[in-house]
Amino acid sequence: MRTLLSRISVVLILLPVMASAAAPAGWFLAGSDPGAYQIERDVSVVRDGQASGRLASTGPSRGFGTMMQSFDSEDYRGKRLKLSAWVKSKDVKDWAGVWMRVDGKEKSTLAFDNMQQRPIKGTKDWTRCDIVLDVADHASWISFGILVAGQGTVWMNGVQFQVVDTSVPVTGTSSLSQGKKPTNLNFGN
16 A cells, blocks of 8 residues: 555656656657657746747757747738747757748748747747738648757747737848849849
């Protein structure tokens, strides 16, 4: 009986640790070197009392890892979409960033931003990150997540999507800004 109670006690003590080591539902690990990273739901690093998603390098990496999701763009076609997330970082050597990509047919990229021009580096407390992209009328998918290039750990929390009007500037590149005719051929501007 004591042995059974001891085992139950150990399981109850380890349960939060085991729960935090599971990948967050709906999220998956990808990137150019996903074997050098791990993702998990983290109940020990929280913001506003909510668990976070954790992406961490597990050793040297020759690329990047990302914790991500993809979904059908139907509800956002023809709109400007803002992705907001809170991010905390620890020992990010190269860079990290929240990212969003709008794809058309056959995975053609229509709009993209990964914060590489405004990277997360080093160790920082919770910081809000925003990505704003136009979703084309012919968009098929929207993918998003957080990435780490090289070594480091990031936590993401409070992820939200919001349709915004055109007064909110886009943060990334977009094929929607391309015209129907060539422009500025003399590089005057």
